[in-house]
Amino acid sequence: MLYFAVFILLLILNFATAYKFRSRLAVYWLVFIFLFLFSAFRFEVGCDWTGYLFQYDLQHGAGLQAALERREPLWWITIELTQWAGLPYPWLNVFSSALFFLGVHILARRQPDPLAFLMLLFPILILNMPMSGIRQGAAIGIMCISFTAFQDGRFIRYVLWTLVAASFHSSAMIFLLLAPLIGGNLSKGRLALAGFLAIPGGLLLLSGESGELAISRYVERNIDAFGAIYRTGTLFLSAIFFSIFLRRRWKKAFGADFTLAGLGALMMFAVFPFSAVSTVIADRVGYYLMPLQAMIFARTPFLAGKLETRLLIVSPYLALSLMLLVWTTSSNLFTLCYVPYQTWLFGFPSHNLPFQ
Numbered sequence: 001m002l003y004f005a006v007f008i009l010l011l012i013l014n015f016a017t018a019y020k021f022r023s024r025l026a027v028y029w030l031v032f033i034f035l036f037l038f039s040a041f042r043f044e045v046g047c048d049w050t051g052y053l054f055q056y057d058l059q060h061g062a063g064l065q066a067a068l069e070r071r072e073p074l075w076w077i078t079i080e081l082t083q084w085a086g087l088p089y090p091w092l093n094v095f096s097s098a099l100f101f102l103g104v105h106i107l108a109r110r111q112p113d114p115l116a117f118l119m120l121l122f123p124i125l126i127l128n129m130p131m132s133g134i135r136q137g138a139a140i141g142i143m144c145i146s147f148t149a150f151q152d153g154r155f156i157r158y159v160l161w162t163l164v165a166a167s168f169h170s171s172a173m174i175f176l177l178l179a180p181l182i183g184g185n186l187s188k189g190r191l192a193l194a195g196f197l198a199i200p201g202g203l204l205l206l207s208g209e210s211g212e213l214a215i216s217r218y219v220e221r222n223i224d225a226f227g228a229i230y231r232t233g234t235l236f237l238s239a240i241f242f243s244i245f246l247r248r249r250w251k252k253a254f255g256a257d258f259t260l261a262g263l264g265a266l267m268m269f270a271v272f273p274f275s276a277v278s279t280v281i282a283d284r285v286g287y288y289l290m291p292l293q294a295m296i297f298a299r300t301p302f303l304a305g306k307l308e309t310r311l312l313i314v315s316p317y318l319a320l321s322l323m324l325l326v327w328t329t330s331s332n333l334f335t336l337c338y339v340p341y342q343t344w345l346f347g348f349p350s351h352n353l354p355f356q
Helices: 002-016 021-040 049-059 064-069 073-084 088-110 114-120 121-127 134-151 155-166 170-181 186-209 209-220 226-252 256-276 278-300 307-330 332-338
Strands: none
Touching: 002 114, 002 121, 021 088, 021 114, 021 121, 021 256, 049 073, 049 088, 064 073, 064 186, 064 307, 073 088, 073 134, 073 278, 088 114, 088 134, 088 278, 114 121, 114 278, 121 226, 121 278, 121 307, 134 155, 134 209, 155 170, 170 256, 170 278, 186 278, 226 256, 226 278, 226 307, 256 278, 278 307, 307 332
16 A cells, blocks of 8 residues: 555645645655655565566676677666676666656656646556666656657657667657657648658568567567556546547647647557557557656646536546556555565665675
């Protein structure tokens, strides 16, 4: 229940400081620092803890050249530099969390309500990525920077940051397909053109080493991602929420990033039915969309009308609270991976030695 209690505390802070700009800014930094420390300095917490320990051991003594020759070289370079500095394995979690939260902060400061944006990431994205899937967590943080380049209409910067993210986790390559839509309106003609251009681009990605590996591993072998149907389902409902209640108002109030929000909603629509093909691939892509989901929810108070304000504002928080409560209390896998929560912020637990 610790994780659910943390989210309830965040909710209390969020609503207690409503309409208090200075207080919210201070609370934002307190929450930001807390979530970073909570994520970065966990010990033996997260389903992928041992998996990344294996990668850490695999790179040991291999050298920089071996890191450069591996798939996702920037990730292996990060491991190599951690070992070169003489730091034990848990420091790898610190560095990956730093990349995640740096990117999140860069995107958060673009929001009219950074605190709401940040706390909305906790129940699903933060618990699953920087607290477990740290390699993709780092890539998501970098993609948050890429999304800001998209907002600014910076084509080259967007492509470069996306390639950097893909060098940590190749799944980020899919977002290169959005590049033709940078710097224009989200019209039917531009969508059709982008869709036409995406066909050869998608085929190229699928025919590459990473695409072939993903198909072989996650489609042909029929490997499933636990809970993916619920995570992609929340994205699907978020897209409906945006399309029905916010789309037209968003275009008037936040026209500069309407294309990004609209494309995010379209991709949220797509990942849910794609789960029928591969829950893992749909889940991987869905995680990148969660910052855009949080952006949509965090801006809802600025777009909702008077009669519907309370219902629209509260509904995302209620939905995320319910999902987190069910997940933390009924999932054996959650209990296995996240309970008990331990931290090495004040020293490593006495029954375990740090991994060298």
